[in-house]
Amino acid sequence: MGLRTYIITRILLTIPTLLLLLSMVFIVMRVLPGDPVDLHFERRGEPWQLEQMKRILGLDKPLWAQYIDYLWGLVDIGYFMEHGYPNLGKSMHETSEEVGGQIFSAFPATLELAIYSMIIASVMGILLGVISSKSYNSILDHLIRGFGTVTYAVPVFFLGIIFQLIFGVYLRWLPTGLRINPVVDPPATITGLYTIDSLLEGNLIKFSESLKALLLPSLTLGIILSGVFIRLTRTNMLETLRLDFVTAAKARGLKESTVTYGYALRNAFLPILTMMGLQFAMLLGGAILTETTFSWPGLGRYIVDRIEFRDYTAIQGAVVMFGLFVTLVSLVVDIFYAYFDPRIRL
């Protein structure tokens, strides 16, 4: 098909999906029973309060106009250039605050957490999955599979709390909460990822401090996610190890490691990677809980805080942000897959 054609087609296909997504969020947040403003005031608001808020937020307009505003806000490039973030409306909690701004400032923390958790989960998952598949039906295999199953059943926040207890309170090795030890200033914002920014600054102290703060939350999320990855890798590897070309490679006397990694894993890798990309949505869900546990100032904690404030416009904005993030990641994963599969490339 050709790589270029594929990429263009895929990007074009994203548009209807995105539209669908945004519409569904709108329906849930505005159309479902329960007027958001009313709920904000817990049904005890004075009429003039409700009216005032609706006016400020543009919620007094007819529903279709709100829908247009909502969609327009996301594609309004002028607004984006001016503010550095898209127009997601104003917060109900502090009506002078732009939701977009709050979300964009909270997002990098979640991104950083997501990246590190993904790395931990992938490395653990693939390694243990390969080991498990190679020692099929042995005790090691069963142990690893058991580990994978159990980690899936553990609520991520429970694990987080246990970690906090052991490492944060009892052993006092690592900080709990905060992205970086308050004694140290955060690095200048280039990417928003503290670890990368501090490296770019050349400041190793900031780097190690931010890494220390990241360790527990990403370990928690990473371990829980690795359970799924282990199973994914194992299943894929088992299937691939039985394929003819693997036996043929062994029949040529190639080394065991060459056969496992060069033949089996290299072929299983792409499907594994794609499936991992699909689990990204699960990662985000877990991130919300992890951030809440560790008071990590990311999008997850933002949404939880906003729930407490009954700030429905902010919640809507955050949900939209999550949806956009997931769509973007799946797009990238698909393109990545196509790039590396020699059968599509040519």
Next chain:
Amino acid sequence: MSEVKIKRSIVARLIPWLTSLAKKGPSGWMVIFGIVVVLTLVIMTMIAPWISPYSPRARVGPIRDPPSVQLPIGTDPLQQVLTRIIKTPKPPPSPQFPMGTNHLGQDMLSRILSGGSLMLQISSLSVLVCFLIGVPIGLFSSYVGGIFDRTVSLVIDAIYAFPGLVIAIAIAAMLGPGVVNMALSIAVVYIPSYFRIVRSQVLSIKELTYVEAARAAGAKWHTILVRYIFPNVIPSIVAVATINFADAVLTAAGLTFIGLGVAKDIPDWGWDLTDGRAYLSSGAWWIITFPGLMIILLALGFTFIGEGLSELLNPKLQR
């Protein structure tokens, strides 16, 4: 008398089924193990009112003040913890209260015994809703095919791709607390799973000869769906449903943790887990540990059933 007869016939059919399951190797054992775990927890919850040493809400132990301050950076942590432990009147597990008491003086064991009730209710309800909505839509849409099917699939896929917890949060935030509301929020997340599995099965069965034969014989579409296609889809649905149960339990716990759970006073594992966090730094580990373990156990039980069933139905990995 007739009760005894009914029980005996159920048992009589159950035992051979269980033994045949056991013969099928490790997958069968997983299923049995899972069923045992789940049944134990369900029964425990049901008979809790009779076997709890105290009422879950009764304040029978000494009341403790919630700790107010985080351990300051720099001071000797062990010293701080020990001081706090010694100072606060604390009832850790003891013969009188085998699982300790929480800050309100409520006996943890009693709370654990009845704490599963909410979770089981919510997850059962959500699985039921998922099933009642997801399966028919899946059957109908994939059987009809064409643009209708593709549109519905597109919508379902969009939901499926979305992070589950976010959907649940969005809906639960709008609907408010309550068992039914929570069940609905969770159900929406998992309807796509049922839809997809039903659809993939129907698509493969739809073109098989015996279905064509039925159509040629003049059977109406709903007859075909119900009599021919649906029975073949049931095994996969059961596998999905059990895993769905496990997910529902975990999602419900997650929602409670965030604060979107049910009203406060009902004993609930999720609630205790959330609540007990504040008392950790004073060393009261038992408030969160036991509820957490119970949640894990319940989720594990369902997961084992589901995984065992999937393996039995899909013997690709068996030679």
Next chain:
Amino acid sequence: MPLLEVDSLNVDYRTVRGTIHAVEDVSFSLKKGERLGLAGESGSGKSTLGLSLMHLVPYPGVVAKGHIRIDGTDILKLSENEIRFVRGRKIAYVFQDPMTSLNPVKRVGEHFVELIRTHEPTTSKEEAFERAKTVIKNLGILPERINDYPHQFSGGMRQRIMIGLAIALNPDLVIADEPTTALDVIVQAKILDLLENLRKIYGLALILISHDLSIILERCDRIVVMYAGHMFEYASSTELHRVPKHPYTQGLLQSIPNIELSDQKLAAIPGSPPDMLNPPKGCRFWPRCFYAKKVCHIKEPPLIDVGHNHLVRCFLYSEEGASGE
């Protein structure tokens, strides 16, 4: 000393549902440069037998008993590391389906280079590449295509590449497992001719595994007829063609269509191969055998020497069988 000696080989598959005796009590030998045919239906155990010659039976298969000696060394006793050097170098295997036997993500050249440098580590990459080009040129493939991926070749060409990989290191024995089943008839003949030419050039011994007895009769010196894991007959191809002794072999020969007869009914052996989890007691062929006697239902027939280096496993040729009931 013969190149290959198989001595009372037993290979089992230990599955959850029971043990399958895929290969039972098989013995034969092969001299240098000789051509041996393994004939049998699907499920007869011939592929398992082929793989076991390199100790490559896949899980849950296991060699339960017996010896396989290459140049005197029992390869079943070798460690994984030791046998690695036999595979690909002393013995090579050509797999049945060329479409799935090559690594889809590696270029053809890389397959060769890997092979050569594993067994002859002192070879440089460039040297290995040159040798690879020479090999595929001799197989009728343009050497420029050395950098192409497997999916860019047709089935027949992929099979040539497989054969190329097999002979690249000049092995003593090449085992070809149904090398033509996945190909059309014209390509089939070409591939078989190619194998024969290479055999003559390099002095290889060849084991040809196939369900097509006509091919085996034509291109092999000696033949082993397999059925349900048992060796039913072992003789030179001329002997087998002229005086087939086992009823099964006779049935197989009769079912080969003769292009010269204008009016021919297709003769097939009645019945079907047994379920290997629960094979018939006694001789495994008795349910389909025209000559089956009582003793065939009870005992497994022994291997009987009927002269001219011809072995048969059938009661017809033993004292017990000859005596009637």
